Amino acid sequence: MPQPVRWFRRLPLRSRLAMLTAAAVAFAVAVVSVICWFLVQGKLYDEIDSKLGGQIYTQPVNPTTLRNNLNDCRAPELPGNFGEQTSPYYAQLVQSDGATCVRSGTGTITVTAADRSLAKSRTGKFAEYRDGTDARGRAVRVVTAHVLLEPGNPYPDIVQMVAYPLADTRKTLNELALLLLGVSGAGVVGAGAAGLWIARAGLRPVDDLTEAVEHVARTEDLTVRIPVEGEDEIARLSRSFNSMTAALGDSRDRQAQLIADAGHELRTPLTSLRTNVELLARSEETGRPIPPDDRKALMASVKAQMTELAALIGDLQELSRHEATHAPGTLNVVALHDIAQSALDRARLRGPELTFTADLRPWYVRAEPASLERAVVNVLDNAVKFSPPGGAIDVVLHQGRLTVRDHGPGIPADDLPYVFERFWRSPSARSLPGSGLGLSIVARTVQQSGGDIALNPAPGGGTEALIRIPGAAEPPPDSPPVQGA
Template identity: 85%
Template sequence: MLTAAAVAFAVAVVSVICWFLVQGKLYDEIDSKLSGQIYTQTVSPTTLRNNLSDCRAPAPPGNFGQQTSPYYAQLVQSDGTTCVRGGAGTIRVTGSDRSLAKAGNAELAKYRNGTDSDGHAIRILTAHVFIQPGVPYPDIVQMVAYPLADTRSTLSELALLLLGVSGVGVIGAGAAGLWIARAGLKPVDELTEAVEHVARTEDLTVRIPVEGEDEIARLSRSFNSMTAALGDSRDRQAQLIADAGHELRTPLTSLRTNIELLARSEETGRPIPPDDRKALMASVKAQMTELAALIGDLQELSRSDATHAPETLNVVALHDIAQSALDRARLRGPELTFAVDLRPWYVQAEPAALERAVINVLDNAVKFSPPGGTIEVALGDGLLTVRDQGPGIPADDLPYVFERFWRSPSARSLPGSGLGLSIVARTVQQSGGDIALNPAPGGGTEAAIRIPGAATPPPAAPPAPDAPPSQEA
């Protein structure tokens, strides 16, 4: 409708302009003919007086009054007296004609539309008669006219033609606009139906066919990408829930068995031997610790990436974090030797998450190192490496070490949830870095963490010397 209205307006404007241009052209042609019918030479006053007193007297030299049809010709005095010299009737004299006769040199000719004595439309030229070049005869003008019947008939036919062409153009534009609108909005309708289907059924496998490179095609691609991402996210969520349930089942089953043994001993009154009871309690404690660690790892993985946005990160000293993690790792492997070379390096990260990541890497090194082995830890130019002397990771397992709950067949008998390296990879990536595990020369595994540096934070200002010592309550 909007297209049809715009085309109708444009066609109407063009048609009106065309009609007025044609009308002006036709009137110009008639005016040119009328200007050839008036006195073209000077006329003596005697001749004019004879023509006014006796209209049957011969007309003066020139075209005026020589052709009786279809032109009108007459002389008019300022008082309205008329002398008809030719034509099918008398031209109706108006006040403007009499005013022109009285005007003298003020105005020499005037074109206008008017009527004859019978009411027929005519084109009129009123002009002065000159007795000398540039000197008009006082109080007398000559009037010639041409009938407008044929001209107006032509203009009426032109108006009907333009109206018909305009109507066809508007109808055609409306039909074309409707077709284009339907064709252009068809992908939008398909997209709307797909969105409604997804909202109604939660079926994220819906895809919209994409054709072309226009905005609708881009919108369809974006929708397909969104549904694919949502589907992958839902699949990962379902997989995480399934894996978490599987991993939680093992410690919970073991806890349930041990607690049932303790409860049955209390109910039956048959005490468990002290050594067995001590081992049973140690097992319960270890399984509770494993369960708590697993739940903590799941909570860490469930945290939104928004909590690790760049504006929430701080500039921290990676060497200090590595040293703190080393202190904790030494407690877990007192029989191991740590070769440490830490150089200052500042990064932009979340301190707690980054320390947890480094501790996870060191815990793996402690877990797989043989008794009396050496763990090499080095930090320089943004690269933190941790090398152990354990059995190493098979080449076939390297692509899967950062996946959630994945554990090497050789490590499934050892404590752990399979989430540690996944948390490490996520934390390092959120800090703008990357991590890789590679076989170390001579055996063992080397973990390499590279994080880009950040501006060194300014040193803390020392306390004022005159400040009084703080008092503790």
């Protein structure tokens, strides 16, 4: 990368904006100044060319008189203006061989090959107006034309040249160039100052945003909010920053709450496990054996507590994964009826004394297969846990509505608003195994699949879990192989 570009990028944003503004104004002023200068030059030259054209002698001349004039360079009737010595114009006659006869003025016009060529052509046409010089090297404006003879005579090989000095005109143009240069410089300086002021005013909200970000980075205070004014890009950026800090604050609060809840839930099984292990260790140290029945019950308690601890850790891992991503994993087309059947087979193993009835109609959804199956298993485990011995569990899937109905004691109406909160357990269920995270994980998984879940009292007693996930009775034709089929 060129060094000037690197240097420019290292400048503060307001300095770059000011410089770019000044450069844009400088370019515009330079273009306008150049155009103005050329327009004025063209106008002045048009006026000089008009005056030069008026000095050309257009009346027919007698050939004899013309020849005598060439011999002594005196011509009373050729033309009258040429004899005025006070006139600023140069005038001369030029033959095809370059011989010159000065008629008036203070010097001789430099003859070019184009002038001699015009004299030889004898066409009677005017030559183009051009810039030229006199014998002293001074700039003049020149026009060349044939001398007209009386009717019946051919065009002679003689042309008349008239010139006007350009000293005053060029002085005027030089003064105009200096004036435009001064105005351009003042405009560029003014544009730079205005650009710097505009940049400071326009970037003030960005400065506020920068200060807020630096404050958050320094203090980790996510309660900072930036006032939002208007609907421009800065306002959108401010709203986005406020939304981001609010989301980060909520995420940090959820993490802190998750850690606190997890610590609280882990404390009970760890305390019980430690007590049982200490009893076993003390028995070994003191040599006083524990009665076989008590030892068997103690080992069963240790095993149950370890199982409960492992389940709690697994639920925490699953929940933390959802909390970290806030988005589902890879969504595939899955057969919900097959997933429900697989979960139902696992539930039968956990409740062999229960009666399961199932009516599963085909339904295909987009979801993360493993998470969706875990969610359905959790719902069925909840039904198994609260069903009385010998009870029945009804599972129905129809048009995307998966219902799991048990015939247990049901959920009190006061507890229904809290069933999907993390670690929440009703007073009647606190003596049963579980972490209080199952339904929270179910709700998160179903929502990420685009559906919803609800728990409602069932007619005749018990609880009905209703899961609704949008999908279709047949897989999409362009979908990859259906998972769970």
